[in-house]
Amino acid sequence: MKYHPIDKTLFINNRKHFANQMKPSSLAVFNSNDIYPISADSTMPFQQHRDIFYLSGVDQEESILVLFPDCPKEKHREILFLKETNDHIAVWEGEKLTKEAAYETSGIKTVYWLKDMEKIMFEIMTQCDTVYINTNEHYRANVETETREDRFTKWLKAKYPAHSVAKSAPILQRLRSVKSQIEIDLIQNACNITEKGFRRILNFVKPGVWEYEIEAEFMHEFLRNRSKGFAYSPIIASGNNANVLHYVQNNQQCKAGDLLLLDTAAEYANYSSDLTRTIPVSGRFSKRQKDVYNAVNRVKNEATKMLLPGTDWAAYHEEVGKLMTSELLGLGLLDKADVQNENPDWPAYKKYFMHGTSHHMGLDTHDYGILTEPMQANMVFTVEPGIYIPAEGFGIRLEDDVIIQPTGEPLNLMKNIPIEADDIESIMNS
Incomplete structure (x- = not known):
């Protein structure tokens, strides 16, 4: 990123405001955008999904944010799942967020690598009744491409069909429209x-x-x-x-x-x-x-x-x-x-x-x-x-x-x- 670091207070407060609007015993999930292909091995420049950025400040692909304010285990009330970095990625793409850097960016203490996502999600999904999914309901939206968020939502609803489903969009529409x-x-x-x-x-x-x-x-x-x-x-x-x-x-x-x-x-x-x-x-x-x-x-x-x-x-x-x-x-x-x-x-x-x-x-x-x-x-x-x-x-x-x-x-x-x-x-x- 070219921009100066943003005060993580912004993202901490945004998460608090969102959590205050959630139903009891519910969790919400937010995904980063894909890196979209052009052809051969060419891709479009990465653009982060604005909702996960608004709530975490994470400006990186293959990232997932989970909010579960009523989780019995305090450390799981806010979770980031990130793409695990390694020496090969550092050489070819540049360094990705470490767990420490993710905390400095977002204020979220609990950070796991993506390989642990399904195991952790199983644990916390057994502890909640409702899951908030993030659909694009902007009045000008006309999306033909299946997004990473769409794929995750399909997986989540198929694996946990007994959970109630709620929408994040109405909460975000109101929160994001009023600026800090x-x-x-x-x-x-x-x-x-x-x-x-x-x-x-x-x-x-x-x-x-x-x-x-x-x-x-x-x-x-x-x-x-x-x-x-x-x-x-x-x-x-x-x-x-x-x-x-x-x-x-x-x-x-x-x-x-x-x-x-x-x-x-x-x-x-x-x-x-x-x-x-x-x-x-x-x-x-x-x-x-x-x-x-x-x-x-x-x-x-x-x-x-x-x-x-x-x-x-x-x-x-x-x-x-x-x-x-x-x-x-x-x-x-x-x-x-x-x-x-x-x-x-x-x-x-x-x-x-x-x-x-x-x-x-x-x-x-x-x-x-x-x-x-x-x-x-x-x-x-x-x-x-x-x-x-x-x-x-x-x-x-x-x-x-x-x-x-x-x-x-x-x-x-x-x-x-x-x-x-x-x-x-x-x-x-x-």
Whole structure:
């Protein structure tokens, strides 16, 4: 890992909060992700399952966490099973966690090697009534690959069919959506790295550069600041490419007079940031481009003020839609007849702003959170309105990451990243 060690207090407290929500006489199991193959002997870079990381800090493959708060044997109330390291692994892959290092990382004292897992699991499964399994219930999940967690769950349910089964997901959805100060500091660090990347490219972009060259500039800055790279697939979309919401080819040349939409942000210690800025390739916005840009920025600023404890996610998006409708009328993109005759299920503004304004953010870019429950203090949300005009050859989106405060307006973690049109132009022409 490139990141600095994380205070294990974070993981100790996370486990306590999870255990407090468990049923009596129950245990919960969490698995690391697989290392996924490409072909031949090639693999994708390892990405840890966010849930086992959230609860233990272990950032290593072939790891299992077991929580059993009511276990009669105190040493088995928290258990880590790890891949046993040896000299061969150390030479070919690098050192893995020792039992001592696992304790320093997680605060878990009882660490076994994986070869002992079935024996220990048999002992503790005879002492519990319910087992919590960890299924992916994120509202945007669409998983076709069988995961290590899936395989473990199949094995567990087949071997111990008489146990009751409960779900970890509802507990984690609520816990992970509300951030501790340690988590907020990690997200802020990711945002700070993103700022460095963005400032780097403001003096790099000019007519004739290629989208992939800009991607390389971001990656250079991210890596040199202890990030392992982008928090998600970067969108570097010049001209009409910006009107493709998930454009990731990044293979076109930036032309004079075009706008460049940059949805690019760094991760740090598995925590995400999520930034979007739109800049003029030539260093100056046209009057029309600036008018649309400022309209998007006004919607972003007003939407941000609505992110308060108790806010309903669906009602919030309805209110943002009203703000956007007003701006689109002012820009001449809609007229009163469009609004009067709109389909309530797909309002008129959706022609130019077809995605949501905000989502939870944290360990995942689209992080856990139950959207039917009111917003709470210390939830982190994006705010990202946009206006997309294919007929005029450009699209504009602006996005910051904010923390809901107990009182008052949210705290903007990206307040130091330039966003005002005049500031963008000033930096690009300095």
